[in-house]
Amino acid sequence: MATAATADTKWWGGGRSPFNVEYGKLMMWYFLMSDAFTFGAFLISYGTIRFSQNYWPDPNHVFNAFPFAGHANLPLAFVSLMTFILIISSVTMVLAVHAGHHMDKKAVIKWMAWTIVGGIAFLGCQAWEWTHLITGHHPVLIDGVVSEIGTTVSRNPWGPEVPGMMHDGMAVSKTGPVAFGGYFFGITGFHGFHVLSGVVINIIMLIMTINGVFDRKGHYQMIEKAGLYWHFVDLVWVFVFLCFYLL
Amino acid sequence: MHQSNTHSPEVTFHHEPAPAGAFMKKVLRTTVILSVITLIELALGFVIYFMHKNPDHSTALILFIKGVIVILSLAKAFYIVGVFMHLGDEVRNLIMTIVVPLLLFVWFIAAFLWDGNAWKNLRNTDAGHRPYPEKQIVAPKDAKKPGIE
Numbered sequence: 001m002a003t004a005a006t007a008d009t010k011w012w013g014g015g016r017s018p019f020n021v022e023y024g025k026l027m028m029w030y031f032l033m034s035d036a037f038t039f040g041a042f043l044i045s046y047g048t049i050r051f052s053q054n055y056w057p058d059p060n061h062v063f064n065a066f067p068f069a070g071h072a073n074l075p076l077a078f079v080s081l082m083t084f085i086l087i088i089s090s091v092t093m094v095l096a097v098h099a100g101h102h103m104d105k106k107a108v109i110k111w112m113a114w115t116i117v118g119g120i121a122f123l124g125c126q127a128w129e130w131t132h133l134i135t136g137h138h139p140v141l142i143d144g145v146v147s148e149i150g151t152t153v154s155r156n157p158w159g160p161e162v163p164g165m166m167h168d169g170m171a172v173s174k175t176g177p178v179a180f181g182g183y184f185f186g187i188t189g190f191h192g193f194h195v196l197s198g199v200v201i202n203i204i205m206l207i208m209t210i211n212g213v214f215d216r217k218g219h220y221q222m223i224e225k226a227g228l229y230w231h232f233v234d235l236v237w238v239f240v241f242l243c244f245y246l247l
Numbered sequence: 248m249h250q251s252n253t254h255s256p257e258v259t260f261h262h263e264p265a266p267a268g269a270f271m272k273k274v275l276r277t278t279v280i281l282s283v284i285t286l287i288e289l290a291l292g293f294v295i296y297f298m299h300k301n302p303d304h305s306t307a308l309i310l311f312i313k314g315v316i317v318i319l320s321l322a323k324a325f326y327i328v329g330v331f332m333h334l335g336d337e338v339r340n341l342i343m344t345i346v347v348p349l350l351l352f353v354w355f356i357a358a359f360l361w362d363g364n365a366w367k368n369l370r371n372t373d374a375g376h377r378p379y380p381e382k383q384i385v386a387p388k389d390a391k392k393p394g395i396e
Contacts (some may be wrong), residue, residue: 011338017257048359076293232332
């Protein structure tokens with residue numbers, strides 16, 4: 001029994017690995033830990049700058065659009081969809097890893113394919129979100145002139161509203177803190193790049209599974225390592241979702 | 248013993264692959280927990296949204312709700328790492344080498360947010376804008392030492 005073995009084994013007595021995992025999997029864990037520090041540093045830097053500002057845009061005001069919903073005010077709706085897509089693709093990954101433990105090639109192929117579909121769907125959502133933010137122009141009072149600008153790393157139309165000033169039926173605001181766009185595109189972009197590389201890794205794993213590489217090796221440990229990476233991407237999204245959309 | 252047991256010399260004992268029924272139950276339970284926590288977070292997000300519409304909303308209450316959302320997110324992280332990534336099933340030595348270094352975050356978050364707040368306080372003074380104070384010339388107390396003219 002596994003539990004009895006844990007209690008009785010002298011892990012530091014030499015002659016065996018004290019971590020009881022395969023080398024590649026252990027290194028994947030340490031890579032993910034270092035990656036957690038990278039994301040953590042980015043998010044903490046974002047928090048520091050946000051704390052240092054007297055004004056910060058309200059996420060419910062900035063992220064309130066949904067594809068094909070026109071100008072309907074739907075805060076949190078689209079990002080919840082993205083969150084659920086990532087949770088579900090994490091679940092299908094768990095099922096792929098489990099199928100790998102049972103050497104069930106057909107099931108591994110099925111669940112890996114669904115995981116890839118989830119990843120691509122998430123990336124599509126993010127592409128829409130970015131496009132909407134960059135191209136959605138809002139009237140802003142700059143040097144006494146109303147100009148319409150979108151959100152980029154150097155421009156932020158989401159400042160405090162100018163009281164009583166309207167332009168084409170939209171309330172005019174001042175420019176907001178420039179750091180807003182930089183952090184949003186920087187951190188969601190870094191996360192999106194992780195999703196993209198995760199999708200590429202999963203596609204490679206799928207091709208290797210179809211070609212019978214893991215059946216020949218006698219184990220599906222590679223799927224397990226790709227799975228760790230994929231779950232980590234979901235884990236990071238929990239905190240990106242928290243810091244940019246909920247708080 | 249499972250057939251994939253012989254491939255890796257680092258592994259002393261293997262976990263028996265969970266029976267399909269019990270495993271599916273666990274995955275389904277975790278999926279439901281993650282979804283429900285996310286829905287609660289969204290509901291709290293909407294509470295904050297509607298509180299913001301009221302001009303004299305309670306800042307302390309909003310801060311409290313945000314604190315609850317942070318704790319719920321940490322719970323989600325716990326389930327993803329513990330169940331989906333199976334860290335909970337690894338030996339204690341491995342769990343500790345992953346989790347203990349992450350405790351640095353406690354200090355990082357406290358220190359940097361504190362610093363950001365201090366920066367804001369400084370921003371709201373005239374520091375950086377007021378003219379540099381004239382250098383005060385203090386006459387040395389014992390300027391006339393004997394022997395020095």
